[in-house]
């Protein structure tokens with residue numbers, strides 16, 4: 001895999017890097033991307049029709065079981081070379097922050113120490129009514145009930161139509177003013193406001209590096225478009241930029 005000397009110099013001179021990721025960075029771990037066709041018994045459902053507050057209120061058992069199915073799948077997967085290379089960046093650059101749309105927790109498991117989860121984390125739960133964090137380990141009901149108010153417990157992820165966690169969003173947005181390089185890895189850049197981050201970075205004059213096997217609308221704002229799988233491109237890019245590691 002060849003990289004331009006300009007790209008390698010840009011990386012080597014970077015002090016602060018923001019790595020923005022989507023489902024594609026977990027694809028090689030075996031986690032279906034959001035727009036992959038649903039598999040098995042979920043084949044007849046679109047993710048967009050399940051990950052909403054209305055869907056949960058309409059059929060809480062189905063939505064809860066869908067997340068249980070995804071959590072079971074995610075329990076079996078491991079961080080892939082893309083996650084590991086992103087974590088290794090922290091040894092090579094002064095400051096690295098990961099801003100992810102993923103809810104699988106794989107960046108932290110790979111060793112990244114500063115991860116902003118824009119869309120929440122599937123390993124957490126909270127009460128749909130009182131919004132208190134919920135421990136579901138001993139609740140026999142489906143979905144579990146809140147020990148405080150008796151409301152239904154839901155996964156701690158952002159659903160379609162819901163606002164992003166304010167603190168996570170504002171920290172991610174503020175970071176755009178101070179990063180030297182913005183990686184955009186494994187996202188179709190279809191969902192706002194997350195998809196506005198690469199655009200804002202570019203407007204701030206920050207070089208954007210897009211890594212994706214497919215074209216996306218952000219190709220035109222990226223200064224570097226690396227067409228390939230994150231698990232292959234990222235390790236190769238780090239080896240080329242920092243050959244002595």
Ligand code: OAD
Nearest residue numbers: 022023024027033034035101186187188191212214229230
């Ligand atoms: P998508 O499924 O929309 O897009 C996944 C992207 O990853 C696509 O552009 C693929 O081409 C790319 N891809 C696939 N395999 C890859 C690989 N091995 N390496 C690199 N890229 C690869 O997932 P997201 O863009 O993450 O929001 O979707 C964003 C949001 O849409 C999700 O967080 C979710 C959904 O609505 C909420 O749940 C609120």
